[in-house]
Amino acid sequence: MGLYDRYLAMRVRRSGASLPERVALVITERDLLEPGAYGTLTDFLGWAFEHGAERVMVSVSVLDPEAVPTLRRALSDLDVPWPIAVRGPDDEDPATADTPVQVNIGLGGKAEFATAVRRVAEAVEAGDLSPEDVDAEDIEASLVFPEDPDLVVKTGAERLSDFMIWQSVYSELYFTDVNWRDFRERDYLRAIRDYQERQRRFGR
Numbered sequence: 001m002g003l004y005d006r007y008l009a010m011r012v013r014r015s016g017a018s019l020p021e022r023v024a025l026v027i028t029e030r031d032l033l034e035p036g037a038y039g040t041l042t043d044f045l046g047w048a049f050e051h052g053a054e055r056v057m058v059s060v061s062v063l064d065p066e067a068v069p070t071l072r073r074a075l076s077d078l079d080v081p082w083p084i085a086v087r088g089p090d091d092e093d094p095a096t097a098d099t100p101v102q103v104n105i106g107l108g109g110k111a112e113f114a115t116a117v118r119r120v121a122e123a124v125e126a127g128d129l130s131p132e133d134v135d136a137e138d139i140e141a142s143l144v145f146p147e148d149p150d151l152v153v154k155t156g157a158e159r160l161s162d163f164m165i166w167q168s169v170y171s172e173l174y175f176t177d178v179n180w181r182d183f184r185e186r187d188y189l190r191a192i193r194d195y196q197e198r199q200r201r202f203g204r
Helices: 003-014 037-050 065-076 109-125 136-140 185-196
Strands: 022-028 055-061 084-087 101-105 151-155 172-176
Touching (some): 003 185, 037 055, 037 065, 055 065, 065 084, 065 101, 109 136
């Protein structure tokens, strides 16, 4: 860690403001084709957990569906000390809430929400749920990521790319023009400092 990085880390520690416990990262299939991309992801996970995260959610947007199996194998084989749950667009079951690292490949927020609504409709049709009893918790129980992120980090562009439409409604969004291949610890620390300086209102 360089001198500037140590300075940022000191500011994070001394600020007294809360740290994000649930961190989401939005990257693309192309990002993971860059040399060293998986090493950067491993580093990112380490930075997040070192600086207070309890859960890290990674969404990988995919243009070529044929790339999903390769990405899934590579992400499942990440050499990290935390359990990883990797889901593809054809997986039916939501991620388990107790898995520290949750990865979603290729399933956009619109498709995720539509799947959740379909499951609720099926429960109503089966008589397991009354229409008048349907609430937000029923939808959330069927989403890919069962928790709302405190902080969403998006590299390379200021757009969410159809990511976590439901869960990120009250999240703090941090966009950086730094491309994934160039993302360093100082960039993550900047995201945390930005988070610490915001006053979260949760829609109020």
